[in-house]
Amino acid sequence: MNPIFKHGPSPQHRLVLVLICSSLLIFFDHKMNSFEFVRGYLQSMVSPLQYLATTPKLALDWARENLVTRQQLIEQNQQYKTNELRYQEQIMQLNILKQENDRLRSLLASPVRTDTKKMVAEILSVDSDPYSHQVVINRGANDGLFEGQAVIDDKGIVGQILHVGTISSRVLLITDVTHAVPVRIKRNGVRLVANGTGNIGRLSHNYVPHSTDIKVGDLLVTSGLGGKYPEGYPVARVSAVRQDESRPFALVQSEPIAQIDRLRYLLLLWPEKPTKIFSSKDDLAALKEQSDVRS
Known part of the structure; x- marks a missing residue:
């Protein structure tokens, strides 16, 4: 059976025709820019399709970026909290060191004689x-x-060494009931004895006559008697004076100058080196001979 219509051009003819048209289009587009408007129009038509095609990828990238950023924020926040705790701990340590330095400076600045070992x-x-x-x-x-x-602090007398060990020692505080220290009133030199009462804020003074010139606020310092404490160091300040004629002696109390309940650092004192007193001419002659030999 023969077909009603004849076949079109052969494939070879079609290929040649397409190549010729393509060459002409390339020539006119390159030399004359004839299809610039058409290209822009086609690009505008294709752009929505391109955006639509890349939308899933953009959405996945956005989600991944935000999820990673949130995780990083959580980790950074945790790191900041940890650093804050560390910094707060360091600040507390610095405050403690500052307080200790202030105490040591106050202690070293206490009124200690320069010729006394400490x-x-x-x-x-x-x-x-x-x-x-x-x-x-x-x-x-x-x-x-x-x-x-x-033993003193930056304010005044604290106590004395009770027992000495190899690397540690025990200090008896002036407020202990078994402790007593000879003192004098700095204002007029009247001598008293300051006894511990077992109360860190109070000392007692026994056998004080009613005629004694003592007033509230008087500063009591060491008298130097007994050889335990150097003379002139603050001990206490008179807080109460009661003169009851029905009693043989006045009731006198004082408050320690040293902060007994806040002690941390103490200062140990050595007695001053006694100066040798020559009691005879023989001693003086011996000293003179030693001087001649050395010279």
């Missing part, structure tokens, strides 16, 4: 017995401490 000690423990006012310090026989040695 040493700083730190309190290791406080006696838990409420009826015994004693503390343990980190100095002992290896540091040259001895029993009865005077």
